[in-house]
Amino acid sequence: MTHLAQKKIILGITGGIAAYKSAELTRRLKEQGADVRVVMTPGAKEFITPLTFQALSGNPVSDSLLDRDAEAAMGHIELARWADLILVAPASADFLARLSHGFANDLLSTLCLATSAPIAVAPAMNQLMWKNKATQANCHTLKQRGILLLGPNSGDQACGETGLGRMMEPDQLVSATASLLRNNDPQAGPLHGKKVVITAGPTREALDPIRFISNHSSGKMGFALARAALAAGAQTIIIAGPVYQETPNGAERINTVTAKGMYRASLEHAPSADIFIATAAVADYRPLQIAGQKIKKSAKQISIELTRNPDIIAAVAALPEKPFTVGFAAETNDLINYAKGKLQNKKLDLIVANDVARSDIGFNSDQNAVTVISADKHQNLAQANKDQIAEQLIKIIASAL
Secondary structure, three states: OHHHOOOEEEEEEOOOOOHHHHHHHHHHHHHOOOEEEEEEOOOHHHOOOHHHHHHHHOOOOEOOOOOHHHHHOOOHHHHHHHOOEEEEEEEOHHHHHHHHOOOOOOHHHHHHHHOOOOEEEEEOOOHHHHHOHHHHHHHHHHHHOOOEEOOOEEEEOOOOOEEEEEOOOHHHHHHHHHHHOOOOOOOOOOOOOOEEEEEEOEOOEEOOOOOEEOOOOOOHHHHHHHHHHHHOOOEEEEEEOOOOOOOOOOOEEEEOOOHHHHHHHHHHHHHHOOEEEEOOEOOOEEEOOOOOOOOOOOOOOOOOOEEEOOOHHHHHHOOOOOOEEEEEEEEOOOHHHHHHHHHHHOOOOEEEEEEOOOOOOOOOOOEEEEEEEOOOOEEEEEEEEHHHHHHHHHHHHHHHO
C-alpha cells in the first residue's frame, strides 16, 4: 500500500463507541506512510482522549472551530486545503444528518464543506438507527454528492443487538483508503465513488441435518469481479455462498448459506448500491419440509417435494430505485436465447451468458468465455482467465453507467 506514502489524511472522529477502533486505524494509516491529522467532535472526546491520537498520529489533535492557537497556526481553511482525503470513522447518525444538510457547526463539518478533497465516511450506529428512513435518505443524499460510504458491517453491537451498523474494521478501512488514493488523481478509477454489491458461489438447501441440495459453483467468477471492482475504485461488498475463496483486501464479505439467506442479504444492501452483479448460482428450489433427523436408507425410493426459492435478481431489478443490475445466465444449451429471455423477463440492464457445459470454462474452471448482452447489442469476450474476463466486464459496466 505504498500509494498511501506521504498522503495527507484528515481522520474525523465522531461520538460513538466505535471510536476505540479509530486508534488502531490511525496507527495502520501511519504504518502505510500517511500523514494523519485527527479532528474530533465534542462527542468523540467522551469516548476516547485526544492525547491518544496525538501520540499515535504524531500531530496535534484539532477539536474546536474557535481555537485561537489553532487558527493562528494551521487554520481550518488551511487544514481543509491541506488534505488529500477526509475520512470520517466512525461517522455517527447525527454527523451524517448534519453533513447531508450542509451544517458547519463544528470543526469537522466545516472542514467537509471547505475542502475540495474526496470525503469518505464509515457509518457506525445501532442497527435500527441505520435502517431508519431518515438515515437512509441522508446517506442517499451524500452518495449523490460523491461522498463515499464505507460500510457499515453487520454483526454484534455494543448495545446487545445484531445487524448492520458496525463500523468497518481498521484493515478494511485502510484498504479502502488505499484504493481511493491509489493514484495522484483520486478520480482515475472508472467506478470511483460507486458501491458495488456482488453475489457469488452456490447456495445449499437442507434435506435433513446432514444432507443438502447444491451445485458445483466455486465462486471464482464473483470473487474475480470483486477484485476488478476494487481496482476500479468501487466500494465492494461480496455476498458469498459456502465457498473457500479468499476475500479481496478492501472488500466486505457477507457469508450466507441458503437462497433465502442470500436473498435477505441482497435486499438489505442492494438499495444503497450503484451496481448489483448476481454471479451466484442460486438454487431455484428448496425442500418444502426439512427432515428433523437423518433420512434413513430404508425405502428403495423416496419423494421430496420442492418449492421455489425467491428470485434475487428479479427482486433487486424491481426495487423503486434499483441499482444498475447485471445478471449471469449459466446455461448448458441454447445459451443466447435463454439469456435474452432472462434479460427481458427480469428487467435487467445487462446479462452475462456463459456455457457451463464446457469443462474448460464451466464451474470450478479458472477460465471463462462469455457473451455480454444488453437490450440492443451483444459482445463476445474470448476465453481468458477469470480475472481478465472480470476486468473486461467491469469496464463494460462502467461504460454502460
